[in-house]
Amino acid sequence: MASHGIRDRVAIVGMGCTPFGExxxxxxxxxxxxxxxxxxxxxxxxxxxxxxxxxxxxxxxMSGITLARPLQLQGKPVTRxxxxxxxxxxxxxxxxxxxASGAYDIAMAVGAEKVKDSGYQGLNAFPVPGDGxxxxxxxxxxxxxxxxxxxxxxxxxxxTLVEVLAAxxxxxxxxxxxxxxxxFRREVSRESIxxxxxxxxxxxxFDCAGVADGAAAAVVVRAEDALRYTDRPLYLxxxxxxxxxxxxxxxPEYDYTHFxxxxxxxxxxxAQAGITDPRRQLAMAEVHDCFTPTELVLMEDLGFAxxxxxxxxxxAGTFSLGGELPVNPDGGLKSFGxxxxxxxxxxxxxxxxxxxxxxxxxxxxxxxxxxxxxxxxGGYPGEMVSFVSVVxxxxx
Amino acid sequence: xxxxxxxxxxxxxxxxxxxxxxxxxxxxSGGTGTRAVAGYDEDTTTMAVEAARLALRAAxxxxxxxxxxxxxxxxxxxxTNAATVHAALRLRSEVPALDxxxxxxxxxxxxxxxxxxxxxxxVAVADLRxxxxxxxxxTAGGDGAAAVVVGDDGPGTPLLAEYLGGASATDExxxxxRAPGERRSKVWEERFGETRYLAxxxxxxxxxxxAAGVDARDVGGxxxxxxxxxxxxxxxxxxxxxxxxLVDDLGSSVGQTGAAHPxxxxxxxxxxxxxxxxxxxxxxxxxxxxxxxxxxxxxxxxAPPRPVAAQVAAGADLPYARFxxxxxxxxxxxPRRPEPTRVSTPAAWRAQDWKFGFxxxxxxxxxxxxxxxxxxxxxxxxxxxxxxxxxSDARGTIATYxxxxxxxxxSPPVVFAVVDFDGGGRFPLELTDVDAEALSVxxxxxxxxxxxxSADGIHNYFWKGRPLRSTDGGDR
Numbered sequence: 001m002a003s004h005g006i007r008d009r010v011a012i013v014g015m016g017c018t019p020f021g022e023x024x025x026x027x028x029x030x031x032x033x034x035x036x037x038x039x040x041x042x043x044x045x046x047x048x049x050x051x052x053x054x055x056x057x058x059x060x061x062m063s064g065i066t067l068a069r070p071l072q073l074q075g076k077p078v079t080r081x082x083x084x085x086x087x088x089x090x091x092x093x094x095x096x097x098x099x100a101s102g103a104y105d106i107a108m109a110v111g112a113e114k115v116k117d118s119g120y121q122g123l124n125a126f127p128v129p130g131d132g133x134x135x136x137x138x139x140x141x142x143x144x145x146x147x148x149x150x151x152x153x154x155x156x157x158x159x160t161l162v163e164v165l166a167a168x169x170x171x172x173x174x175x176x177x178x179x180x181x182x183x184f185r186r187e188v189s190r191e192s193i194x195x196x197x198x199x200x201x202x203x204x205x206f207d208c209a210g211v212a213d214g215a216a217a218a219v220v221v222r223a224e225d226a227l228r229y230t231d232r233p234l235y236l237x238x239x240x241x242x243x244x245x246x247x248x249x250x251x252p253e254y255d256y257t258h259f260x261x262x263x264x265x266x267x268x269x270x271a272q273a274g275i276t277d278p279r280r281q282l283a284m285a286e287v288h289d290c291f292t293p294t295e296l297v298l299m300e301d302l303g304f305a306x307x308x309x310x311x312x313x314x315x316a317g318t319f320s321l322g323g324e325l326p327v328n329p330d331g332g333l334k335s336f337g338x339x340x341x342x343x344x345x346x347x348x349x350x351x352x353x354x355x356x357x358x359x360x361x362x363x364x365x366x367x368x369x370x371x372x373x374x375x376x377x378g379g380y381p382g383e384m385v386s387f388v389s390v391v392x393x394x395x396x
Numbered sequence: 397x398x399x400x401x402x403x404x405x406x407x408x409x410x411x412x413x414x415x416x417x418x419x420x421x422x423x424x425s426g427g428t429g430t431r432a433v434a435g436y437d438e439d440t441t442t443m444a445v446e447a448a449r450l451a452l453r454a455a456x457x458x459x460x461x462x463x464x465x466x467x468x469x470x471x472x473x474x475x476t477n478a479a480t481v482h483a484a485l486r487l488r489s490e491v492p493a494l495d496x497x498x499x500x501x502x503x504x505x506x507x508x509x510x511x512x513x514x515x516x517x518x519v520a521v522a523d524l525r526x527x528x529x530x531x532x533x534x535t536a537g538g539d540g541a542a543a544v545v546v547g548d549d550g551p552g553t554p555l556l557a558e559y560l561g562g563a564s565a566t567d568e569x570x571x572x573x574r575a576p577g578e579r580r581s582k583v584w585e586e587r588f589g590e591t592r593y594l595a596x597x598x599x600x601x602x603x604x605x606x607a608a609g610v611d612a613r614d615v616g617g618x619x620x621x622x623x624x625x626x627x628x629x630x631x632x633x634x635x636x637x638x639x640x641x642l643v644d645d646l647g648s649s650v651g652q653t654g655a656a657h658p659x660x661x662x663x664x665x666x667x668x669x670x671x672x673x674x675x676x677x678x679x680x681x682x683x684x685x686x687x688x689x690x691x692x693x694x695x696x697x698x699a700p701p702r703p704v705a706a707q708v709a710a711g712a713d714l715p716y717a718r719f720x721x722x723x724x725x726x727x728x729x730x731p732r733r734p735e736p737t738r739v740s741t742p743a744a745w746r747a748q749d750w751k752f753g754f755x756x757x758x759x760x761x762x763x764x765x766x767x768x769x770x771x772x773x774x775x776x777x778x779x780x781x782x783x784x785x786x787x788s789d790a791r792g793t794i795a796t797y798x799x800x801x802x803x804x805x806x807s808p809p810v811v812f813a814v815v816d817f818d819g820g821g822r823f824p825l826e827l828t829d830v831d832a833e834a835l836s837v838x839x840x841x842x843x844x845x846x847x848x849x850s851a852d853g854i855h856n857y858f859w860k861g862r863p864l865r866s867t868d869g870g871d872r
Contacts, residue, residue, distance in 0.1 A: 129740035133750065141812060144798045199802055200801060200802060245774060249823075252820070
């Protein structure tokens with residue numbers, strides 16, 4: 001029993017990502033065609049060169065036909081995957097394992113979501129017939145419970161913490177303003193963030209991720225074949241996944257100041273990739289900032305900050321674009337937007353751009369570090385799925 | 397064999413509507429006192445559950461072998477509402493659960509039938525009373541419930557009051573009526589009903605006292621109820637009982653709770669009665685029904701968990717506009733979120749101990765409490781080694797909480813707390829009867845049976861938390 005990982009056995013050789021936003025004029029099919037066409041072009045491939053496809057979509061369609069029909073894939077193995085908000089990462093994980101196993105030479109992972117057609121703000125889950133006793137809280141409310149818990153545990157005034165959260169939001173808006181594909185391309189001051197209408201607990205509108213339509217795609221091949229398709233592949237160093245049992249919701253031991261599923265996924269990923277000091281080894285990290293307190297806690301769960309210290313590091317600018325470890329240089333879910341099934345792959349897309357030096361100059365990170373991390377979660381505090389990957393430009 | 401009342405309890409919901417506030421809102425003046433208002437998440441079924449829980453808690457040895465539920469404002473027609481009460485109280489399947497429906501006489505009818513019958517019968521009565529805005533029924537009416545456990549005197553189940561006798565008078569005249577589906581009751585001009593009820597009430601009381609072998613001068617407590625205010629006042633003033641015997645009918649604090657009212661006022665009267673007091677209850681509705689009871693020595697030792705007077709005192713104001721919204725007389729903009737879907741009948745049936753009874757499970761090996769009940773333990777992983785753990789009477793402490801301004805609710809915002817229960821177990825749950833601004837971590841919470849929402853006419857019943865209040869005896 002072990003998690004061995006597939007370090008350096010698979011590489012990303014092409015990627016595509018649509019702008020995220022309110023695509024009133026584009027259907028899910030349009031988004032899928034846009035993202036896959038860009039990804040294939042960047043690898044110099046045609047759709048028939050790809051041996052197998054995985055489509056991640058949380059609730060925009062069912063079965064592989066959702067991808068096969070708009071792309072007119074003939075007889076290819078196409079599978080739809082779903083795992084809450086980690087759906088896009090799961091599509092990549094499946095495609096990577098398929099290639100690593102030797103079953104296929106070339107696989108594509110696609111993630112897409114058409115959220116804005118629902119007629120409602122925010123995300124709304126499929127109604128599953130039930131006994132009526134399940135919680136009907138919004139995700140914002142579930143994550144808002146982190147704020148008082150963290151404040152109490154570490155002796156931080158709640159008002160101070162609210163300013164820290166505003167700093168996280170402002171940072172991600174600052175980064176998103178420098179990203180032509182982001183949903184919200186506008187800097188927002190901490191003052192406006194703090195003054196925004198309350199959604200749940202101490203969280204305001206600007207503490208919540210944007211909800212967007214969008215799609216992203218990646219082509220993966222065996223690492224030894226990677227240079228045939230690009231001179232700057234991204235090698236997969238680690239793919240780790242942890243699913244909680246949901247017991248955090250009913251376990252009095254759980255204190256809402258950390259996410260054990262994320263800690264577990266990070267530990268596995270660091271072991272796979274041989275990372276011992278993430279803060280000093282990573283060039284950047286894309287993390288799942290669905291709400292600002294989520295990003296705060298993740299800085300500790302992922303080992304970027306000591307327990308109880310992340311709030312100070314945020315204020316010190318450690319995770320800002322020019323900081324020691326830039327986090328969400330593309331604007332994150334907050335500013336880039338969150339089309340559920342696409343978000344995991346969008347995170348890889350930013351690593352793809354940054355590590356290859358292809359990000360827009362005003363947000364390009366300059367560093368000699370060659371590793372980047374993506375972290376993607378789904379669910380709520382106490383009941384969560386979590387994904388962590390590490391990618392790098394060098395083998396070994 | 398002595399037969400009578402083994403236990404009784406009233407339930408008065410938390411909110412109060414000030415009659416002066418109603419008058420001011422409508423541009424007039426006057427109005428005194430308040431009326432009780434059921435929460436937006438309460439109906440006659442949930443209020444009956446709350447009253448029955450209190451009555452059964454005070455008489456743990458009394459095991460009902462029948463449940464009768466009466467109301468004029470049922471949550472369902474065709475479907476038996478008493479079955480929901482039965483499930484929430486976790487009564488045995490062999491205990492029949494029956495509805496007494498429709499008329500204002502149904503409550504006193506169920507009670508007198510139980511007293512005149514056999515076995516142990518739990519009589520639960522609840523009503524929601526209102527009318528059109530500005531009308532007499534809206535302000536004079538009230539919401540509430542009462543539950544009375546009727547049975548035979550026995551070891552471990554002493555009678556609080558012995559049933560001495562009763563009488564009925566029935567007459568056909570249209571004084572107050574409401575077509576099925578209508579919100580508003582209509583009434584005939586008052587004088588006709590007053591004369592009829594006065595005669596019927598006197599006749600019934602006279603015959604009841606005779607049947608009981610009690611002289612009117614020995615009556616220590618007189619309860620007169622009915623929706624015809626003039627007739628009630630007239631009868632109360634003309635019966636030859638001693639001065640001071642008339643029991644406060646709660647009209648100025650709770651309002652007239654319709655079918656529930658005789659049992660509610662009787663419960664309040666029992667709570668303050670010394671041993672040996674003769675109580676007469678007379679209810680005027682399409683005739684008159686009179687019951688004569690005498691309290692026993694046991695009433696002195698009885699400790700009602702939450703006296704009616706304490707519940708009355710604990711009420712908190714509700715703005716009139718919110719009352720109108722809760723009664724669907726005003727339709728506020730709903731939250732822009734998908735409305736809940738209907739509950740699956742088989743899923744609810746499978747989970748009925750959990751959903752209606754709030755029964756979790758405890759792992760025998762690790763002791764870990766699981767809410768909802770589980771087959772596999774979260775600690776140690778034991779499979780199918782759990783015992784059922786009833787939690788509806790458990791109390792807990794708020795570990796953390798939030799206010800959700802976006803989630804769907806019939807009355808936003810949703811106040812939500814993670815509650816750690818005394819003796820183990822945690823559950824994230826919705827709070828009700830709560831003033832969000834006054835919430836704090838560490839606050840104490842008890843469970844209450846509520847209606848979360850309705851979809852396709854199916855009501856979604858489940859448990860919520862509510863702050864324990866010392867003012868209503870909740871922290872006893």
